[in-house]
Amino acid sequence: MNPQHESFSIALVTSVDGAGNPTGYSDLASTTSFTAPNIHNHDSFSIERYNAGNDTSGTPYTIFNTTFDQGPGGVIFTLDDFNVSAGSTIYGYSLFGFDVSTGGDAANLVDWTNSTYFPGNTDGGEGTAGGFDFSGVNGIFFRDVAFAVIPEPSVYGIGGIAVVVLSLFRRRRRSSLAA
Amino acid sequence: MSHRWISIFVIAVALLGNAASGLRAQTTITAATTTLTDGADATANGFTYRNQTLALDTFTAGGETYAVTGQASQVFVRRGSSGVARSHIWYETASNAGDRFGPYITNIEDAILGNNLNLGIHNMFANVGGSSANIERVDLIVSGGMTAAEGFAIPVLISA
Numbered sequence: 001m002n003p004q005h006e007s008f009s010i011a012l013v014t015s016v017d018g019a020g021n022p023t024g025y026s027d028l029a030s031t032t033s034f035t036a037p038n039i040h041n042h043d044s045f046s047i048e049r050y051n052a053g054n055d056t057s058g059t060p061y062t063i064f065n066t067t068f069d070q071g072p073g074g075v076i077f078t079l080d081d082f083n084v085s086a087g088s089t090i091y092g093y094s095l096f097g098f099d100v101s102t103g104g105d106a107a108n109l110v111d112w113t114n115s116t117y118f119p120g121n122t123d124g125g126e127g128t129a130g131g132f133d134f135s136g137v138n139g140i141f142f143r144d145v146a147f148a149v150i151p152e153p154s155v156y157g158i159g160g161i162a163v164v165v166l167s168l169f170r171r172r173r174r175s176s177l178a179a
Numbered sequence: 180m181s182h183r184w185i186s187i188f189v190i191a192v193a194l195l196g197n198a199a200s201g202l203r204a205q206t207t208i209t210a211a212t213t214t215l216t217d218g219a220d221a222t223a224n225g226f227t228y229r230n231q232t233l234a235l236d237t238f239t240a241g242g243e244t245y246a247v248t249g250q251a252s253q254v255f256v257r258r259g260s261s262g263v264a265r266s267h268i269w270y271e272t273a274s275n276a277g278d279r280f281g282p283y284i285t286n287i288e289d290a291i292l293g294n295n296l297n298l299g300i301h302n303m304f305a306n307v308g309g310s311s312a313n314i315e316r317v318d319l320i321v322s323g324g325m326t327a328a329e330g331f332a333i334p335v336l337i338s339a
Contacts, residue, residue: 095303
């Protein structure tokens with residue numbers, strides 16, 4: 001499948017307080033709606049609703065069961081998307097609905113109760129700022145393997161031989177000059 | 180080369196650079212490798228939870244391959260003051276209304292923070308409507324911070 005996915009926003013956390021609460025953010029990055037191939041196909045799925053905040057231990061209300069393929073597909077974000085330089089210290093990231101804005105200042109992302117930047121009427125309908133489903137892959141960080149190549153032991157060996165040969169050459173040259 | 184052509188060349192390079200940067204957020208994941216682990220089943224709420232985890236190991240995007248380097252240690256679910264504070268979890272199932280492949284989860288934070296492709300969160304940021312949860316922001320935090328090395332990437336996976 002190659003389904004359509006709705007928009008959302010994301011920002012890197014650039015500072016936190018002692019409890020881990022974000023106190024600073026990078027630029028806000030957003031997607032437009034996108035299509036992406038499923039990286040895992042589902043034969044069927046169910047959605048369960050719980051009415052007790054974060055607590056999901058109680059008996060749920062099943063919104064629906066279906067044989068529709070709910071498999072996830074996605075996009076990636078790199079440091080350029082956040083205007084953050086390589087080597088910077090970050091403290092993770094935050095996810096936002098697509099209707100969240102910064103007003104030109106990323107500091108406005110800190111207070112999620114400010115309805116000027118966090119609208120309290122985000123719609124959950126299909127194709128809207130709140131009408132999409134995240135997968136259970138969150139808070140996982142990746143790196144392009146091209147930047148993480150560890151030299152083979154043979155490379156270290158060749159390097160060591162080169163250093164020895166160069167040292168011998170310079171020593172012999174100094175001896176010749178002295179003579 | 181005249182100054183005019185040099186100017187055109189410089190502007191073209193600048194425009195191409197901006198376009199490439201702006202498009203990166205839309206770089207889709209085209210392939211992935213995963214690892215399946217299977218724990219002891221649990222029974223709750225009339226369902227069997229098979230306690231399986233289908234973890235994302237590597238993915239390909241924009242012709243590059245990316246591998247896992249780290250994981251957040253804390254998650255905070257930030258809700259607004261109005262509306263009903265609900266949680267919605269979707270589960271991949273073995274059949275229509277059948278066994279849930281994922282683990283039995285007693286807190287939505289455990290469904291959000293992790294690496295499992297067979298479950299997720301439904302309508303996470305909706306404030307209105309039957310499937311609203313009144314969540315405004317979700318923070319995935321690395322205690323003590325981390326260095327964002329060259330080649331760093333965050334995948335965000337959305338279900339259909």
